[in-house]
Amino acid sequence: MKLLNSLFIVALTFVSIGVSAQTKTNVHYGMALPLGDTKDFINPTSFRGANFEYEKFVKPEVGVGFFIGWNTFYEAKERGTYPIENGAITSNQYRYLNVIPIHATGKYYFAGDDAGVRPYVGFGFGTYYVEQRNDNGLFSTADKGWTWGLAPKAGVMIPINYKVSCSLSLDYSTSFKSSDLPQSNWFGINVGLSWDH
Numbered sequence: 001m002k003l004l005n006s007l008f009i010v011a012l013t014f015v016s017i018g019v020s021a022q023t024k025t026n027v028h029y030g031m032a033l034p035l036g037d038t039k040d041f042i043n044p045t046s047f048r049g050a051n052f053e054y055e056k057f058v059k060p061e062v063g064v065g066f067f068i069g070w071n072t073f074y075e076a077k078e079r080g081t082y083p084i085e086n087g088a089i090t091s092n093q094y095r096y097l098n099v100i101p102i103h104a105t106g107k108y109y110f111a112g113d114d115a116g117v118r119p120y121v122g123f124g125f126g127t128y129y130v131e132q133r134n135d136n137g138l139f140s141t142a143d144k145g146w147t148w149g150l151a152p153k154a155g156v157m158i159p160i161n162y163k164v165s166c167s168l169s170l171d172y173s174t175s176f177k178s179s180d181l182p183q184s185n186w187f188g189i190n191v192g193l194s195w196d197h
Contacts, residue, residue, distance in 0.1 A: 026053040028192030036185040073097040091137035100129040118157040128175035149175035
């Protein structure tokens with residue numbers, strides 16, 4: 001509960017900065033390529049993801065905001081003998097990984113609103129809710145909980161009109177290993193729309 005209260009206070013702080021500043025809302029469809037320990041657990045690329053970001057400009061080239069996302073990974077393994085608690089089972093195995101990042105974000109834009117293309121770099125830091133599950137026949141095991149992580153990113157905004165832009169971004173997400181959870185890593189590709197307010 002303390003973690004959620006802290007995140008709420010951080011989000012309110014970002015939203016309250018620069019009352020007269022321009023704001024931006026970004027909505028993306030997300031794909032994710034597993035890396036490292038995540039790839040060892042689930043190899044296929046995930047095509048099931050989405051994210052939402054609210055951003056306020058404190059300077060014409062600097063935005064700060066709040067980000068929430070969701071990615072789910074899945075893999076069906078061939079029939080085999082897999083270890084379970086107190087033994088082993090021969091069955092098909094289904095592996096799932098659901099991750100919800102909640103970040104405070106900052107971005108630096110290399111061009112102004114009137115540019116034909118607005119490239120940027122950014123950084124997100126915050127918490128991740130992670131649920132990793134194995135299903136073996138009637139037996140299911142899961143590790144789930146909260147951990148910290150970060151996500152450097154880069155992208156471009158391509159204006160459609162004076163309020164709406166197409167948006168493409170790339171990010172590298174890492175949730176840190178905890179006593180209950182393994183480390184999760186993936187490379188994200190996000191495509192969507194951005195609205196200026």
